[in-house]
Amino acid sequence: MRTGDFKQTYGELVTLVDSPPVWLWSALLVASLIVAPFVLNSYVLSFLMIILITVVGALGLNILTGYTGLISLGHVGFLVTGAYAYAILVSKYQMHPLVGFLGAGVVPALASLIVGAPSLRLKGLYLAITTLAFSFIINTVILEARWLTNGARGISVQRPEIFGISFDSDAAFTYLCLGFAVLTLFATLNIRRSRVGRAFVAIRDNDTAARVMGINLHAYKLFAFVTSAFITGLSGALYGIYLSFVSVEGFPFLLSIEALAILIVGGLGSALGAVLGTVLIVLLPEATRLVFSLFSAQMDALFSIGAQELKSMLYGLVIILFLRFQPRGLVGAWHDLRRMWVNWPLRY
Amino acid sequence: MQYFMQLLISGLAIGAIYGLIAMGFAVIYKSTGLVNFAQGEMTMITAYIAWTISTTVSGNVFVVALGAILAAVVLGLIIERVVMRPMLGEPVFATVMVTIGLAVILRSSINFIWDAYPHGLDVGFGRSIVRIGPIGVRTGQIAVIVTLLALLAAIWAFFRYSKIGVAMRAVAADDRTALLMGISATRVHALAWAASSVIAGIGGVFFALSYDLSPAMFQLGLKAFPATILGGLDAVLGSGLGGLLIGITENLAGGYLGSGMKEVAGFAMIIVVLMVRPFGIFGERDIERV
Numbered sequence: 001m002r003t004g005d006f007k008q009t010y011g012e013l014v015t016l017v018d019s020p021p022v023w024l025w026s027a028l029l030v031a032s033l034i035v036a037p038f039v040l041n042s043y044v045l046s047f048l049m050i051i052l053i054t055v056v057g058a059l060g061l062n063i064l065t066g067y068t069g070l071i072s073l074g075h076v077g078f079l080v081t082g083a084y085a086y087a088i089l090v091s092k093y094q095m096h097p098l099v100g101f102l103g104a105g106v107v108p109a110l111a112s113l114i115v116g117a118p119s120l121r122l123k124g125l126y127l128a129i130t131t132l133a134f135s136f137i138i139n140t141v142i143l144e145a146r147w148l149t150n151g152a153r154g155i156s157v158q159r160p161e162i163f164g165i166s167f168d169s170d171a172a173f174t175y176l177c178l179g180f181a182v183l184t185l186f187a188t189l190n191i192r193r194s195r196v197g198r199a200f201v202a203i204r205d206n207d208t209a210a211r212v213m214g215i216n217l218h219a220y221k222l223f224a225f226v227t228s229a230f231i232t233g234l235s236g237a238l239y240g241i242y243l244s245f246v247s248v249e250g251f252p253f254l255l256s257i258e259a260l261a262i263l264i265v266g267g268l269g270s271a272l273g274a275v276l277g278t279v280l281i282v283l284l285p286e287a288t289r290l291v292f293s294l295f296s297a298q299m300d301a302l303f304s305i306g307a308q309e310l311k312s313m314l315y316g317l318v319i320i321l322f323l324r325f326q327p328r329g330l331v332g333a334w335h336d337l338r339r340m341w342v343n344w345p346l347r348y
Numbered sequence: 349m350q351y352f353m354q355l356l357i358s359g360l361a362i363g364a365i366y367g368l369i370a371m372g373f374a375v376i377y378k379s380t381g382l383v384n385f386a387q388g389e390m391t392m393i394t395a396y397i398a399w400t401i402s403t404t405v406s407g408n409v410f411v412v413a414l415g416a417i418l419a420a421v422v423l424g425l426i427i428e429r430v431v432m433r434p435m436l437g438e439p440v441f442a443t444v445m446v447t448i449g450l451a452v453i454l455r456s457s458i459n460f461i462w463d464a465y466p467h468g469l470d471v472g473f474g475r476s477i478v479r480i481g482p483i484g485v486r487t488g489q490i491a492v493i494v495t496l497l498a499l500l501a502a503i504w505a506f507f508r509y510s511k512i513g514v515a516m517r518a519v520a521a522d523d524r525t526a527l528l529m530g531i532s533a534t535r536v537h538a539l540a541w542a543a544s545s546v547i548a549g550i551g552g553v554f555f556a557l558s559y560d561l562s563p564a565m566f567q568l569g570l571k572a573f574p575a576t577i578l579g580g581l582d583a584v585l586g587s588g589l590g591g592l593l594i595g596i597t598e599n600l601a602g603g604y605l606g607s608g609m610k611e612v613a614g615f616a617m618i619i620v621v622l623m624v625r626p627f628g629i630f631g632e633r634d635i636e637r638v
Contacts, residue, residue: 118619125440129577130618130619133619136615140609260448309457312455313457315449319449320446323438
């Protein structure tokens with residue numbers, strides 16, 4: 001009988017997954033996601049695309065906020081820079097889409113150096129405020145730099161064709177998003193179990209202690225910023241392609257809140273949490289609409305009028321309720337459930 | 349020169365509104381140690397309630413003012429009791445995130461309770477123009493500057509002389525010792541939320557008087573952020589003065605550099621202030637002991 005979760009070597013502690021069945025289930029999940037585009041209709045498929053794109057962004061924010069403990073209220077700024085970098089490189093200067101994706105990562109990463117450097121002296125709330133300021137400044141910069149960004153008119157973006165493979169159809173684009181999501185997931189999981197990831201977590205838990213142990217706070221905080229911005233920028237590029245049109249209005253401030261809501265609902269500082277949180281937050285408005293439409297057609301009408309408002313209200317409510325009743329998020333709930341399953345009828 | 353003076357005066361007027369809201373931020377930060385990201389939304393709701401009173405009950409200035417203050421007190425108390433008090437003792441990150449969630453909820457509730465169209469708050473006062481030399485000023489703009497100065501003096505006296513004010517400072521300085529001295533921290537927090545809601549609400553009502561009510565009014569909170577950072581998050585009076593500075597800077601930047609700069613002048617200033625003096629002009633430096 002399994003009596004507990006014992007680790008005997010350090011290697012076991014930092015393995016990617018701690019039990020073999022997880023590989024099986026993950027493989028099954030990926031397989032079902034590969035089959036999905038053939039089975040699902042285009043409406044459901046659009047949700048799948050959004051989830052995969054959002055997972056990339058949420059994992060990006062998770063490196064900064066979840067692992068390193070630096071709160072960012074301005075991640076939509078990196079999202080919009082990434083989208084514009086891709087749109088300008090590919091649509092305007094006809095470059096290869098892969099160059100576009102590279103630019104979508106590198107440009108926000110450079111921008112993050114500019115925000116990150118002054119922020120290094122700041123902690124907690126102050127950092128949240130600087131990043132918030134950044135996201136507003138970047139919007140103005142984009143609107144003012146008309147020669148490059150077409151100002152308020154925006155730039156339209158085609159779905160890419162890479163090495164002769166066209167990602168024009170919904171199914172093909174879903175695969176592209178799936179590829180990015182899986183790569184990002186592996187990247188963040190590996191960052192977390194490396195020396196760098198342990199430094200991030202040390203900074204989050206107690207930065208003074210981390211510094212005493214010889215962790216270079218400035219270097220690691222900047223590195224967290226750059227990595228996070230790089231990944232978020234990629235997500236922005238994908239989102240721009242999904243919308244097929246990049247403009248400042250396409251990236252409202254609410255997206256920053258949505259990203260934080262995802263991390264809180266999922267469980268801060270966990271890659272699995274970011275994925276679970278994304279699924280819940282993306283499907284929440286739709287699920288609520290379905291539940292209410294069962295009751296009356298009137299509620300359904302309300303949803304079509306004030307869809308945006310109801311969506312933001314739901315996000316707010318979910319953030320408050322989770323912080324109040326389940327601060328460890330869905331991952332915490334899952335761990336509790338798993339422990340209960342193993343130990344029942346004993347408590348532990 | 350006349351153009352400059354005109355910009356300066358209207359900058360002072362809008363700056364006084366930012367200053368009021370910034371004082372709201374500072375009152376809560378000073379007594380509870382958290383930044384209330386829902387301040388702009390609370391301001392907006394108070395202004396909307398004032399508008400409802402003026403259109404349904406009576407357009408009299410005093411009725412509207414009294415009603416708005418009462419509404420702001422109730423709003424602050426409800427939020428403190430229902431949303432914030434259960435979070436007492438949780439990490440700052442969680443509590444601040446709760447205020448962000450609250451902000452999103454309040455912001456969208458405007459469209460359900462009222463509507464998405466702009467409204468003018470008309471109490472028969474505030475929109476007429478007085479000429480001081482060559483410069484035209486609205487009476488509402490003069491009134492808001494006077495109100496800010498009066499409130500600054502009143503709050504200074506409150507924190508300096510009144511027993512409750514001293515208790516609030518005690519809780520802010522060291523809540524555990526304050527508890528041992530017999531001060532009820534929850535009561536102080538409730539009072540802080542109510543006071544902050546009223547001070548910021550006054551700013552919101554003045555904004556509605558001089559300009560218009562609209563669901564985008566919550567952005568006043570974002571504009572008042574730079575003010576409170578500039579003055580110091582824990583400095584109530586400093587935040588009020590910071591508001592005036594931000595208002596003037598913003599208006600001058602808008603007048604001479606273009607309207608795009610007007611929107612970001614405050615935020616650009618935040619980043620500079622945070623780099624040079626992160627605790628603000630009047631704030632106290634935070635010393636961390638290990």
